[in-house]
Amino acid sequence: MASGPQAAGVPAVKAAGAPALPSPRCEQVPGLTDADWQPVLDAVRGASAVDLVCHVLPDGDALGSALAAGIALRSLGVEVRVSFGDDPQVVPGSLGFLPAQELLVPASAVPDRPDLMITFDVADAKRLGLLRPKAEAARTLVVIDHHASNGGFGTHPLVDPSAPATAVLVDELLRRLGVPLDRDIATCLYTGVATDTGSFKYAATTPATHEFASRLLATGLRHDLISRRLWDTQSFGYLKVLAAALDRAVLERDAAGGLGLVWTWVPWADLVAHGVLPEEIEGLIDVVRKASEAEVTLVLKEDPDGSLRGSSRAKGAVDVAAACAGLGGGGHVYAAGFTSHSTVDTTVARFRDGLTPS
Template sequence: MGVPAPALPAPRAELRRPSEADWQAVLDAIGRAASVDLLAHVLPDGDALGSALAFGLALRQRGVEVRVSFGDDPQVVPASLSFLPGQELIVPCAQVPERPELMISFDVADARRLGLLQAKAESARELVVVDHHTSNAGFGTLRLIDPLAPATAVLVDELLRRLGVPLDEQIATCLYAGVASDTGSFRYAATTAATHEFASRLLAAGVRHDAISRRLWDTQSFGYLKVLAAALERAELEPQAAGGRGLVWTWVPWADLLAHGVPPEQIEGLIDTVRKAAEAEVALVLKEDPDGTLRGSSRASGAVDVAAACAALGGGGHAYAAGFTSHQGVPATVAAFRAAIDAQPAPISD
């Protein structure tokens, strides 16, 4: 007998799946716009940037003036995503209008995740939020937020269907990077039969899934290996944390990145190595920025809602993958996170 999958936590009560009226309102806004600005979140991952570029390529096909951007300085596309088509659409933050006609954000759960572009987004005549995070704060003037979608790329695919834009190899490649990234290569609990059907349609459009997988997960610099080795040496296992389910955590000082020439975006996947510890339900990686700020990434296997824990620390995300920012230093931050996961109620399955 197979092991039953953990039940997905229910979405927040104030979140609902998009209605037909929601879809139509967004389609109408796109139809009115002569130019559209598309935003991914800071330190973009495959779902954020893949979704933005896929939609940008589709709008360009329709003759719409389109810009893609994200609010980092410096603005650097992660090496693992350098294969994504459509990067000629990416512009620096300064080239985004002060008051855009129509702006659409992708995979952004909180306006603060827009970084340097937050003020411009909040000044837009129309701001559409396309997202799937249960922790979404509900910003924007129009919203397509589906907390049951495994990736924002799935919502973009539906938008393209409603716009009548067919999948070509370039658009499908961007969408595949999105859904593969946010499902952990289709391993996470949010993956459903419909997710695999979506992936099948993308493969039929010409996606080279093997090449994409190599770039997303199996290609790193030697410097990254040195940073990873040091992070694993620092790793701590706390079996009694998370109600006895276990916590494994580590941190990466800025000095390590500087010493080995590793950009911050390159270590975003480090959490997926740390979370492999069989003795821990919850994993945490703290990454230090030059100013000492700590960015926390957490993962859970199903018995702890890390989105709720991270929300208690001012962050958010998904039940099984969430993050937060801290200015308290490593010991105090780990203590606060430990207290947040210890405060989680025991799951029904326990």
């Protein structure tokens, strides 16, 4: 079980003293209606225990959303378990500041057939890892997500691709449940929206996104410390892995219809040699994608079994989700991923063949 210090070293603000949530923000969740939300609200209000789970190798939006919901439901007197399906279950160091990590339990502690399970930021049941069979056996499975590639699994899918982050949908859930914001909840939600918008740089960021962030900042959270942990703190070992990955980088100017592809890969041996955990290199793609000559970026990360986890990004002219779908993956139009059991060269070739300018 993981545990972490109070959010960025800032004492929590009690919910009783926090400002009440405002009236509905329909512009932030246009893809969902009252009819979509009501059965979920009924299920949560009628539950004595809820299992809140996110995808394997969780990022800030996944874990932040799950923990925010956990804090809120705990305040309502619900027994809460938060989990993700990795073994060993390791919280990324960049997310070690998130509050309420005492709610985390290993996948084995989740019931084989939960009465109510809610997944966060999970576009496909395969991304649940060890928790997939338990999710599929759940009596009620709520899926809260914002990926366009989500096929709508679960008994109650709440999927809105227009939302910039799953955290926005969680905020709406808490508003409808009548749970006010406190600093801990806001810290989790801010981490989610900041992560999935690339610190508010990506195209999905709207005026409503900044209004959402403004409400969160009003609780007094330290966004500067959060940002430092998310983007500006790495081990020396990571720098060595990064240097090797950049040395392997390949620029293919003719790929993607002449818009360009830059790609690299990280062998498992590099991580072992420098004592780096897999989750530490998730942000490597944000360095590689800076190449001005390429519209598309691909980073392949080898796992101990030899499989390759691919992460891809596009700058606005290519649908990388479609290319990743051809490899059994998916995600957003401009940010998607997949898992491959082929060689590096074969995987890159298949990905390249799937790139089509919009």
